[in-house]
Amino acid sequence: MxxxxxxxxxxxxAVEAALPAKVLAEHLPPKPEGRVVVVGAGKASAAMGAALEAAWGPCEGLIVTRYGHAVPCEGVEIVEAAHPVPDAAGETAARRILDFATGLGEGDLMVALISGGGSSLLSLGAPGVSLADKQALNRALLASGASIDEMNCVRKHVSAVKGGRLAAAAAPARVLTLVISDVPGDDPADIASGPTVADKTTLEDALEIVARYRLDLPESIRHALADPANETPDALPGTELRMIATPxxxxxxxxxxxxxxxxxxxxxxxxxxxxxxxxxxxxxxxxxxxxxxxxxxxxxxxxxxxxxxxxxxxxxxxxxxxxxxxxxxxxxxxxxxxxxxxxxxxxxxxxxxxxxxxxxxxxxxxxxxxxxxxxxxxxxxxxxxxxxxxxxxxxxxxxxxxxxxx
CATH class of the missing domain: 3.40.1480.10 (MOFRL domain)
Structure with a gap:
């Protein structure tokens, strides 16, 4: 041997067992009548989009993935952005994905395809937080030794889309999230910082992490973490999540x-x-x-x-x-x-x-x-x-x- x-x-x-082309279709319901919008973020999200369209046919929507990880889709638009430090392409994609969500109504369905890497790729700051501020935050977190759940806790509370905010923006439409887990424990709230998942962490938790690791952060980040308007939703009715691949x-x-x-x-x-x-x-x-x-x-x-x-x-x-x-x-x-x-x-x-x-x-x-x-x-x-x-x-x-x- x-x-x-x-x-x-x-x-x-191990890799083959987690390929979207092999595992995604079995987790899909029949394609519903009415408007369906597909959004996604993560290193596997474009491949997830291609697998979804292989089962359902062409769909409208937008997915952002890491540079070099694009897979062509028939209807869903695929864009690439930077990881692990976000860039302008990721910020623009996040804004457009948020626009898709806010344009939905009752009876519509948003399918969110989420995988690891989405935290950096889906990067749109809370009011007053610039892309440069988000980049500085990511660099500080990556070098700090903080765990992935600690990093995501801070990122959620300075974001316009993470920590369940994307799903909240899609209401009253239904939201189906398909997830490939890259986090210890498979907590969907931690995967890509849970853009469609209710969040149990708080601004107080995020501030404690900043203090524990003595993070040197832009003033706008500190201001956002002190603003009650940036608390994340802790309940999201009308949402469903299915885990399609795990470690x-x-x-x-x-x-x-x-x-x-x-x-x-x-x-x-x-x-x-x-x-x-x-x-x-x-x-x-x-x-x-x-x-x-x-x-x-x-x-x-x-x-x-x-x-x-x-x-x-x-x-x-x-x-x-x-x-x-x-x-x-x-x-x-x-x-x-x-x-x-x-x-x-x-x-x-x-x-x-x-x-x-x-x-x-x-x-x-x-x-x-x-x-x-x-x-x-x-x-x-x-x-x-x-x-x-x-x-x-x-x-x-x-x-x-x-x-x-x-």
Missing amino acids: NPERLLRDLFGA LMSLRAAEAVAPVPCLILGDAIEGEAREVGRAMAGIALSVKTHGLPIRPPCVLLSGGETTVTLPKGAPGRGGRNVEFLMGLMEALDGASGIHALAADTDGVDGAAEVAGAVIGPDTDRGDLARALRDYDGHGLFEALGAQVVTGPTLTNVNDFRAIYIA
Whole structure:
């Protein structure tokens, strides 16, 4: 058995299980009579739109996706914008999507196609909050070490569309939301900051997060977080949501094709990426040495969304998955018979067009100390020829990690 081939095949199975073309149609009701408008945001949203039109035929509407992730649709317009820091194209698309929602009436249906990445792509500030202000907020949040639910809490309360506001704008029309989850726990309020989902967080919660991480924010953001008008709706009658793909579904798909026993350690693992890597190394060494909690040969599978907290001045050319692998490599210290892959199911780890990397006991560790110091995982694995490069996968169910123990 070729360990690297095995790990890459498991990753491929995980991605395939979440492709909209394979999973979306079974969650669609019959196409209703009357006006139907399709909107969407996220890295998988254009592929979701194409899958919807394959089932229902051409529809009107607008979807915004990440640059390079567009899939042509017959009727729905597809536009591309920046991720993870929003740009003018995303702001314009969000405004147009909001216009679609506000133009609906009783008896109409808005279908919202939502996947990970939508928080940055669907970026329209609350009154007084400019695009530059939103960009500054996103940069501060990404570098802070805040969890995804904490980041989304703040973003919802300075937005004109997030935190259920898009669905509220569509009333009295019905709203059907189809979601591909990329967040630990699959809470739809956290996926793309829940533009069509009632929000239980508050302005007070957002202010507490800003204080906890000592975020340096534009004055307009602080003013918006102090304005009661920016509280999000906590109830949205006339809305329905269906989850069509999740991290656990993809882990199960990988398990189903593995030629050796698998142990799923969890689909919602969070924490500082390199520390999670070190902890996983401890589990792998226990399996290798003691056969606990599973006997080798076997694969340890896990998913979730870790974080990377960048020290000031660190170049930071990497992402969660390569940071995880560096922590794992350091702790394994070349232990024999242990191989690992970590990659983002959307094909983008951090801001680079690289999904992740694969390592083994013979992987050169010579430059690891420098890469850890500089947070330069992509540089390390590029030099080693160990990168996992898929291009846009057109789905997004978050991080996939597999450790094979021979």
